[in-house]
Amino acid sequence: MDEIAKRRLLIAAGTGLALGLALRLAGLATLSSLSLGAGTAVVLVALLVQIARSIARRDFALDVVAALAMAGALALGEWLAGAVVALMFAGGQMLEARASARARREMTALLARQPRTALRQDASGLTEIPIEAIRPGDRLLIRKGEVLPVDGRLEAPALLDEAALTGEPLPVSRPAGDAARSGATNAGESLVLLALRPASESTYAAIVRLVEGAAAAKPPMARLAERWSVAFLVATLTLSGLAWLLTGDPARALAVLVIATPCPLLLAVPVALVAGMNRAARAGVLVKSGAALERLASVSILVMDKTGTLTEGRPRLVAIRPAPGMAEGELLRLSAALDQASGHVLAAALVAAAQEAGHALPLPEEVREEAGAGLSGRVEGRAIAIGTRGFVAFHAPLPEAGAHEPGTAIVTVAIDGRFAGSLLFQDALRADAPAMVAAARRAGISRVVLLSGDAEAPAQAVGRQVGADAVFADHDPARKLAVIEAERRSGRVLMVGDGVNDAPALAMADVGIAMAARGSAAPGEAADAVVLVDHLDRVATALFAARRAQAIAKQSVAIGITLSILGMVAAALGYLSPVQGALIQEGIDVAVVLNALRALGPGRDETT
Incomplete structure (x- = not known):
């Protein structure tokens, strides 16, 4: 009725x-x-x-x-x-x-916001098309106040209201070239979005499907x-x-x-x-069904992935160690200038750090890259080599390597045939990770397990920081399943992860929660709940709810x-x-x- x-x-x-x-x-x-x-x-x-x-x-x-x-x-x-x-x-x-x-109310509000059409921009002008007709590569005009219909890339800086996705009340400024997720609202002037995937595969469509089946x-x-x-x-x-x-x-x-x-x-x-599902949704956690909420209420073991879940999932520059006679700022500027030519994740982090420090980066010349090893070239007429010690050693004599903290990546730099210094990168622990684990224990979790595909040393270091009861490192997806199966003999298991390699473990656990703000679509499909915001503490909020x-x-x-x-x-x-x-x-x-x-x-x- x-x-x-x-x-x-x-x-x-x-x-x-x-x-x-x-x-x-x-x-x-x-x-x-x-x-x-x-x-x-x-x-x-x-x-x-x-x-x-x-x-x-x-x-x-x-x-x-x-x-x-x-x-x-x-x-x-x-x-x-x-x-x-x-x-x-x-x-x-x-x-x-x-x-x-x-x-x-909070969940059905998502359905009401789903766009039905979009303005496609091509040589003949603007054409209004149903969102089902959008294809990767289409250029879409998004007017002020309109919802982004598909995931895409911004062709110019934009101001986006992402409250429907993240719960954050203030609009966020996004630079040109940044990825933008469907479901966000254009809070600034009209923008052009380059579609990256069809509407059916975009973030907001996935959220809507979860709501409809909840x-x-x-x-x-x-x-x-x-x-x-x-x-x-x-x-x-x-x-x-x-x-x-x-x-x-x-x-x-x-x-x-x-x-x-x-x-x-x-x-x-x-x-x-x-009401409990609504409470979780308001915090940015979409629970797929009442049955999943009930299982979540009875879990006692929390198993977590490391990279991208407990850590930021992206390296950042944490220290600059110049050689004697080399200025720290000059080492950063010249190294980042050369790394503009590389697509490596550490190169992107180095360039971002230099730009944040206010350095204007000149264009490199004569660049040669050895995949997985390093980069060499010229910047302002100076010969620069950057990468692993083995790679840079072919360009300059190096001092003896010193000790470094587990989980730290060291990039070596040589300038004009001489050792110029080292750059240290880390995948930092999320600021809210220790507090989330403590809150989860208050919510009834009796055992916390860190399950990672990373090496032993960095995994153990993160485990100590968050207070894990056990750490399993260097585990591929098959070995992760074995750990989940073993833990289930002692109680109901909640698995939290964000990568494609976490999808099987998320599916096998009694309850799987996917961190979807920066992860791929596969974990969200396999999980029982999805964290739509980039805040780990919402896992504990879902447990309490x-x-x-x-x-x-x-x-x-x-x-x-x-x-x-x-x-x-x-x-x-x-x-x-x-x-x-x-x-x-x-x-x-x-x-x-x-x-x-x-x-x-x-x-x-x-x-x-």
Whole structure:
């Protein structure tokens, strides 16, 4: 039943009750009963159709108690009680729809922003095309305020609002040539985007697919609630029958039925789990399903990749060690000038460091590169060689190599046939990595494992910095799977990674979380959840959200069912009339839904 149908039922029930009360006050008892009965009958017929459809789908019809209560009220002439039950049921349906809509708001907002068309720029001018027609290499004009339809490269500096992807509220300046992800909004003047991939393979399309499938699978806890409801129905019918049999008063049996509608089971679990998924989504973590959220709530072992997950995943210059007589700034300027001709990742880091230091870099000449070894050429007439010690040793005599910190890459430089100095690079630990691990332990993680394909020394160094309980280094994807399998013997495993080589481990773990802000698409497809922002601490946020949602769901069910059972006993003993029972049950429903919505907010443990 969709929201429009639920609204119509609520209007019908409310109109019947209001009109019936007005007619009763006017002394028109017969017309009052007809109005109350008509409002009840409309809701009852709709409910019976809903129950029949559920049974046809081989789902247990959880609303059968409400149907029995309304049918019993009509049969016994308890017109007011029937009308109240009908209004309460229709109101509960609308309350569930509104609560679920509120809980899904952050996720469905993504769908509303998805662009449908784009302006392609070619020799004939501008042409509006559907985004499905965009091909790699197309030049797209993105006007101010428009959403980037595909992943691409900026042809000029741009100001982008990436809040929908990263959660960051302030626009970000991106230089010409920088990669821009679909889903970002152009916050500046019109820009030209060179498409890098089709819309179907772009970042935003992948996010939308995850959102659309997020609620497709029914979570295990919801299925468990349905099994509990079967037992609850049997207990309700037994108590109702005994109350009628022992007292001879059918009104007592009806009172038991109207207070026994299992709405706490129907509402608490789905609302709390969707609220938890929404809480994670607002923090930049897209959980694919309620089942994944439940599994995340029960993990006890955290396994993490190193490069790109715990570390920045890109080297940066951390020290310049010039030879005697060589100025530090001149060593940086000349080395970076030559490295402009190289596509090596260390060369890019060196050029970026020189530009950040304000150096104007002249163009190199006579450049020769030996792949994986180094580069030689001339800058401003000076002969320069840069690269490994073995490569530079062919161009100049070198002093004896000194000790260096594990995980540090050393680049040697020679100028005019003489040793000029060394440049030190590191893949730095993320600033939030130690805090994330500490928060994960507060969230219930008992064992932290670092699983890396990197060498032993740098992996051990990072493991010590974050406080890992175990470090497995130099592991290829196959060996990583063996580690995951071994760890699963001790508890449920959460795997966090970002590279293509992490995809198999993400799929094998009980829960896989992919760092997708800078990673490839493969980990996101294999994972159960995706971190859309470049912040590792959001992994801990997702853990807290999952545990809080599950705890609140269980709490809501326990409280709701306990209160319902107490009300049923009171009704069976004659302390509650059918009308009073219906009103009390609706109060229980409202309390359960409001409690379940607490999962939208953070818990106290997240800030300790």
